[in-house]
Amino acid sequence: MARAATTLDPFNAIAEPKRRKVLETLAGGEQPVNDLVECLGWSQPVVSKHLAVLKEVGLVSMRQHGRQRFYRLNGEALKPVHDWVKTFERFWTTHLDGIKTRAERKQREQRSNTSVP
Amino acid sequence: MARAATTLDPFNAIAEPKRRKVLETLAGGEQPVNDLVECLGWSQPVVSKHLAVLKEVGLVSMRQHGRQRFYRLNGEALKPVHDWVKTFERFWTTHLDGIKTRAERKQREQRSNTSVP
DNA sequence: ATAATATATGCCGTTACAGGAATGTGTCAA
DNA sequence: TTGACACATTCCTGTAACGGCATATATTAT
Incomplete structure (x- = not known):
């Protein structure tokens, strides 16, 4: 068999350092993508892709206003990780x-x- | 670029469900590989490989006695994860x-x- | 020395997944 | 409508993770 199924859980989501950085940034409050791009210094597609992963796992939520999309941290999704490590x-x-x-x-x-x- | 190495940090190491299971099992006390194989129901190479990853990151340590190798949990290596999630x-x-x-x-x-x- | 046991390791095939570049989609402004 | 803006998505490529299988290594037993 090949690789194990992609269980998209919070454990996998936070394995990526950049995604942890995104979460840390959003802990200060919701932000539109462009602000994150400028603040983090990565390319826009990279930021969008990581946000997509985080949204799938439920670690962030999104609110659209005009052409901007504000992403907000949903820290509660980290509770399973916290409970396990605890x-x-x-x-x-x-x-x-x-x-x-x-x-x-x-x-x-x-x-x-x-x-x- | 590819994915980050699983041996890079505890975050990557515990992203794999099977490795978390190994750690949970070892929380009960040190065990030789064969006991883990029987207890977990996976093939011996799979168990050995995951143990190798966990050892590289420092999540487990090993003690040899005869031809058996006892693996012991080193929970302290999980502290960075705990601190971050906290x-x-x-x-x-x-x-x-x-x-x-x-x-x-x-x-x-x-x-x-x-x-x- | 030979066999049996306990474990590690190497190779292979399949699949995941990160990043870059280009392009698509939707919204606002003129 | 046309263009500019904000963002998502698709295609591509390189790297490596995982599991199975076979084999290597080391230790004990006979």
Whole structure:
């Protein structure tokens, strides 16, 4: 068989750095395509194509006014990604706060104090 | 240009559903490849290849014991993804806790209080 | 040394997909 | 209507991801 089916989910959408950049830009508020083109410094078709992908996945929505099309971020579509990654949170938080580690060391010290006086 | 390499960063690595499944499985503890093969139901080369990608990005580490190779999850490598997605958290939490909605209603009430006494 | 086991790797075919260039579509202005 | 503007879409090309299959490599067992 060939490649796996193109499951167009948010995970795939944000795998592309440029699409993440688009989302970051739109986090500041809705913008017409041309503003994005100027702000990001890419060609207009490139911007439009990435916007099309983001819209398909539901990460952005579009509102037309005259000949301009305003794209707006729909951050809620990132929740599945957030929820998935969050299930792994314990793998770095336990290292950062060090509470558990310190507590355990204390316990070890206390045990050695009592057993080896 | 082609697509970005999957071994480039965790974002690309977890874009593949099968690789996410591998990480979920390894969250329960380290496992040799054959156990993963049986548990996941894929061919051995497929499992090995995905493990190779995950290892390149640093999402898993490997320990050899005899002829078995135990793969262990390194969840910390997911932190960049978590941190990035977290910056968009307000886009769905504000709807859930209703902070924004309540604040806006308050503003409307105050406006109507002053303008329409 | 030979066989069996555990895993990695190389090759191949198919398909995805990013970017460039050109063109299509729809809307406003004169 | 004609032209300018804003944007989408199509065609093309190069690169590489995925999976299957076969094979290589390394370790243990006999």
